[in-house]
Amino acid sequence: MGYKDTLLSPLKIGKHTCINRFFAQPMECVDSDEEGNPTDLTYQRYEKLYKGEFGFVDLEAITVTNECRARKTQLEIMPRNEKALSVFIKRLKEVNPNVLIVFQLTHSGEISEPDFSRRVTVKPLYGLEGELLTEEEVDNIINQFVLASKICESVGADGIDLKFCHGYLGSQILRPYNDRDWKYGGSWQNRSRFAYDLIERIKREVSKDFIIGSKLSVWEGFPGGCGSAGPDSPLMDLTESIDLVKGLEERGATYFVESLGNVHSSMNFMEAVQDEPYLSYLHFYFANIIKRNVKPETVVIGSSFSPFRGAKNKLLSIEPEKSSMFAMGARCIEDGMMDMIGLGRQSFADPLTPFKLREGRENEIKYCTQCMNCExxxxxxxxxxCVAFNKAYAEVFQKTRKQFGKLAELHT
Ligand SMILES: Cc1cc2nc3c(=O)[nH]c(=O)nc-3n(C[C@H](O)[C@H](O)[C@H](O)COP(=O)(O)O)c2cc1C
Known part of the structure; x- marks a missing residue:
């Protein structure tokens, strides 16, 4: 079987059918209106992914509260957004009724931007201050996630992605570094309480076929981060990450998106940069670990495929025709390491990627350069x-550089 057959074959997620193996990663684009509703710009981005025939689309980090948020114009999901989100989903379903869409529900916690919101924390990480969250506040955040899930279903989305990755609140609570003795910290039983109570509560409030899953940083890549051996241990230990996927699966999760790293201190694990494309191989190892620990029908989605590009990539040591994004993606699926491939930056570079593959127009695909200007x-x-291939964003980028200068470091 060639890679085209593998990547274009359908797949079940719970009771739903995904038309192919392409997953559009959640990609925050900071283009909502002041109330957190999608704008025309937001719609145009997703319309392209729908026309591009991504089988499964994860709507970017949408915050369950506007009190704490990472982006000034971030999508929000509260009762006031219900109408606009309904219109948004209705229009997209008209473009292509076969695409599945979930919303990535998030709370930014210590990644919230203090210039316009409230930075809160479960235990301040070095370099990040923040007001300490109380147990009552976390109880209330769970209520906000549950309400957001109900809104998500009522506006016509197919499901949710509980964001437990990249150092946002979901991962802050889970990580061993959260060793404060409180209802949501200290022992693994306490640190996993947020995730498990949350999914149990949501499951009771939504219909049986509503898709629930999670994008997780299996390993955050710093001492005390998710997937480490103790609150300040630099040693990797995946016992808790494995328990987490099993625990979420037992409570109703039917898919997982593998990820790594943290936006504050270990960004390159999350997004392999131009000079380090080989970091992508790490992701396959972790996706495979998830796959080995869940039921065969639970869908596992791998990340970090953008650096493989067409055959013209910086992955040396193997023949170019075996290292392209499509060849590598199909290989990972055929070898049973994962069921779908996630495209993040590539979905910016060419949102029509799956469509062009299906149509036999591979030579027209524009491949992500990992310039990181989107970031x-x-x-x-x-x-x-995409600054490289979309003139409008190239202009925004030029203006931004003029106004702020070059970024010294890429984080948060
Ligand atoms: C501009 C930008 C925004 C992102 N926004 C999100 C997000 O909202 N949620 C998330 O889980 N990951 C987010 N990511 C990470 C990507 O979803 C993805 O995991 C990462 O880029 C690796 O995949 P890739 O190599 O295909 O780009 C973002 C990455 C970038 C560059």
Whole structure:
């Protein structure tokens, strides 16, 4: 079987059918209106992914509260957003009724930007201050996630992604570093309480076929981060990460998106940069660990495929035709390491990627260069898109550089 057959074969997620193996990663684009509703710009981005025939789309980090948020114009999911989100989903379903869409529900916690919101923390990480969250506040955050899930279902989305990755609140609570003795910290039983109570509560409030899953940083890549052996241990230990996927699965999760790293201190594990494309191989190891620990029908989605590009990539040591994004993606699926491939930056570079593959127009695909200018736009709180291949965003980027200068470091 060639890679085209593998990547274009359908797949079940719970009771739903995904038309192919392409997953559009959640990609924050900072282009909502002041109330957190999608704008025309937001719609145009997703319309392209729908036309591009991504089988499964994860709507970017949408915050369950506007009190604490990472981006000034971040999508929000509260009762006031219900109407706009309904219209948004209705329009997208008209473009392509076969695409599945979930919303990535998030709370930014210590990654919230203090210039316009409240930075809160379960235990301040070095370099990040914040007001200590109380047990009552976390109880209330669970209520906000549950309400957001109900809104998500009522506006016509197919499901949710509980964001337990990249150092946002979901991962802050889970990590061993959260060793404060409180209802949500200290022992693994306490640190996993947020995730498990949350999914149990949501499951009771939504219909049986509503898709629930999670994108997780299996390993955060710093001492005390998720997937480490203790509150300050630099040693990797995946016992808790494995328990987490099993625990979420037992409580109703039907898919997982593998991820690594943390936006504050270990960004390159999350997004392999131009000079280190080989970091992508790490992701396959962790996706495979998830796959080995869940039921065969639970869908596992791998990350970090953008650096493989067409055959013209920086992955040396193997023949180019075996290292392209499609060849590598199909290989990972055929070898049973994962069921779908996630495209993040590539979905910016060419949102029509799956469509062009299906149509036999591979030679027209534009491949992500890992210039990381999209990331810089996000950090500068500008609307985000592909600077390399989309003129409008190239102009936004030029203006941003003029106004703020070059970024010294790429984080948060
Ligand atoms: C501009 C930008 C925004 C992102 N926004 C999100 C997000 O909202 N949620 C998330 O889980 N990951 C987010 N990510 C990470 C990607 O989803 C993905 O995991 C990462 O880029 C690796 O995949 P890739 O190599 O295909 O780009 C973002 C990355 C970038 C560059």
């Amino acid at each position: 810089e736009l996000m950090i500068r709180q500008q609307s985000v898109g």
